[in-house]
Amino acid sequence: MNYTFQFGVVWRDFPYLLDGALLTFQIGLLAFWGGALIGLVLAAFKTFGPRPVRWLVDAYVVFLTNTPALIQIYFLYYGLAEFRIRWSGEFCLLLGLTLNAGAYLTMIMRAGFLSVRRTEMEAGEVMGMSRLQQVRYVVAPHIAKTIYPALANFFIVILVMGTSVGAIIGVNELTGQAITRASFNYRWLEYFTVVAGMYVVLTFIASIGLALFGRWAFRVKARVF
Amino acid sequence: MPHLEVSDVRARYGSLEVLSGVSFTVDRGEVVALVGPSGSGKSTVLRLLVGLLPPSGGTVRVAGEPVDYRRAAMVRAVRDRMAIVFQQYNLFQNMDVLKNVTLAPVRIKGRDRREVEDLARRLLDRVGLGDKLHAYPDELSGGQQQRVAIARALAMQPEILLLDEVTSALDPELVNEVLEVIRDLAREGMTMILVSHEMAFVREIADRVVMMDKGSVVEEGPPAEILDNPRTARARDFFGKILRH
Numbered sequence: 001m002n003y004t005f006q007f008g009v010v011w012r013d014f015p016y017l018l019d020g021a022l023l024t025f026q027i028g029l030l031a032f033w034g035g036a037l038i039g040l041v042l043a044a045f046k047t048f049g050p051r052p053v054r055w056l057v058d059a060y061v062v063f064l065t066n067t068p069a070l071i072q073i074y075f076l077y078y079g080l081a082e083f084r085i086r087w088s089g090e091f092c093l094l095l096g097l098t099l100n101a102g103a104y105l106t107m108i109m110r111a112g113f114l115s116v117r118r119t120e121m122e123a124g125e126v127m128g129m130s131r132l133q134q135v136r137y138v139v140a141p142h143i144a145k146t147i148y149p150a151l152a153n154f155f156i157v158i159l160v161m162g163t164s165v166g167a168i169i170g171v172n173e174l175t176g177q178a179i180t181r182a183s184f185n186y187r188w189l190e191y192f193t194v195v196a197g198m199y200v201v202l203t204f205i206a207s208i209g210l211a212l213f214g215r216w217a218f219r220v221k222a223r224v225f
Numbered sequence: 226m227p228h229l230e231v232s233d234v235r236a237r238y239g240s241l242e243v244l245s246g247v248s249f250t251v252d253r254g255e256v257v258a259l260v261g262p263s264g265s266g267k268s269t270v271l272r273l274l275v276g277l278l279p280p281s282g283g284t285v286r287v288a289g290e291p292v293d294y295r296r297a298a299m300v301r302a303v304r305d306r307m308a309i310v311f312q313q314y315n316l317f318q319n320m321d322v323l324k325n326v327t328l329a330p331v332r333i334k335g336r337d338r339r340e341v342e343d344l345a346r347r348l349l350d351r352v353g354l355g356d357k358l359h360a361y362p363d364e365l366s367g368g369q370q371q372r373v374a375i376a377r378a379l380a381m382q383p384e385i386l387l388l389d390e391v392t393s394a395l396d397p398e399l400v401n402e403v404l405e406v407i408r409d410l411a412r413e414g415m416t417m418i419l420v421s422h423e424m425a426f427v428r429e430i431a432d433r434v435v436m437m438d439k440g441s442v443v444e445e446g447p448p449a450e451i452l453d454n455p456r457t458a459r460a461r462d463f464f465g466k467i468l469r470h
Contacts, residue, residue, distance in 0.1 A: 117318075118316075119311065119313055119315045120315055120316075120317055120318070122277060122311075122315065123311065123315035123316075123317070124317075124329075125277065126276070126277065126304055126308070126309050127304070127308070127328075127329035127332065127333060127377075127381060128301055128304050128305070128329060128333045129329065129333055133332070133333065137317070137328060137332070138317055138319075141319040141320065142319055179324055217429045218319070219319075219361065
């Protein structure tokens with residue numbers, strides 16, 4: 001193999017790649033929070049709701065966890081366009097990832113709901129706590145702590161794997177930006193080497209942040225790698 | 226007048242009657258032990274008293290006042306006067322020891338935080354855990370957790386302390402440290418109802434023993450009498466099986 005690496009062009013384009021990384025981070029974060037909100041509501045429906053509602057939640061979860069995120073985003077971007085609904089690539093990516101994350105996070109949150117210890121609630125009850133106080137002091141912190149590691153892992157999954165799908169519908173997140181820039185000079189190998197490194201750094205920063213937050217907020221002893 | 230009077234109390238889980246007319250009394254400063262085979266309803270009595278299981282009949286009187294367990298305000302008032310310690314400790318896993326003890330008095334009863342913390346430190350000192358204020362439950366042994374649970378109950382400043390098989394979940398070598406704490410409380414005149422299988426301890430500490438079977442009281446009396454010379458065949462049979470001597 002007599003390929004000569006030339007990273008010079010990549011460094012010149014580095015500001016573009018940084019922009020891409022920033023967009024990746026923003027979309028990842030928004031989709032995660034949106035998904036967490038959906039997950040919380042649907043997990044509550046699934047746990048406490050009447051049977052038809054539980055079925056609907058099941059249908060949502062099964063459908064969205066068993067089809068590729070890429071297909072879901074294609075539906076939003078190309079499928080809806082047939083009905084004259086034309087949203088930007090960024091919005092379709094964000095919406096698709098949010099709905100997709102919502103399904104996975106429903107399952108994670110549901111596990112948290114099921115892990116509540118009745119006996120601790122009873123201990124609170126006999127000390128005079130109302131139901132709401134039991135939720136606030138006993139149930140909610142416990143759920144948060146129980147599911148935190150799974151949430152943190154899932155955030156990384158969305159951040160890296162989820163957002164990069166955007167490249168295919170022309171969103172200039174980190175992967176998309178690399179493809180765009182490399183198509184000017186065909187230095188694919190160099191761009192993707194640097195971009196891979198940037199993903200690792202992005203993940204590393206997010207992991208440290210999440211681990212520190214978890215340790216501070218919930219006493220979760222998480223390892224960064 | 227007895228401080229607590231339980232008369233003809235009944236309770237059911239669905240169609241199953243678990244208490245079929247239980248009566249006994251507890252005077253101020255008295256230690257009453259509820260004993261009997263598993264499933265006889267001892268723990269159910271304690272759960273009923275603190276309002277975790279509504280009675281389906283009979284009366285409970287505290288200081289002469291009948292308690293209506295259907296009224297939330299009354300249940301709250303009863304929970305002010307009685308505190309319960311569970312077999313499985315049931316500490317709040319997401320809080321350290323000090324927070325476990327102070328949470329309810331501060332947040333629920335609205336007492337002054339500094340005062341409650343002082344009290345909590347004294348109580349934790351007393352149960353031998355003065356150096357574990359900031360440990361979390363999962364860092365403690367069963368015996369230590371149970372002593373925290375006792376301190377937590379005492380921080381509520383109850384008139385009556387209910388102890389539901391508090392040593393049953395402990396390894397044998399940890400039982401004594403918990404019994405020592407209870408012994409201490411009895412010496413100071415704490416009113417207690419104690420469900421226990423530790424007959425030697427019951428004999429030593431209880432003023433009166435109430436033996437239950439199948440949801441009702443079989444026999445009651447001072448420990449010496451009831452443990453050594455039970456009058457009923459059921460009690461003779463039960464104590465004959467568990468007292469090895």
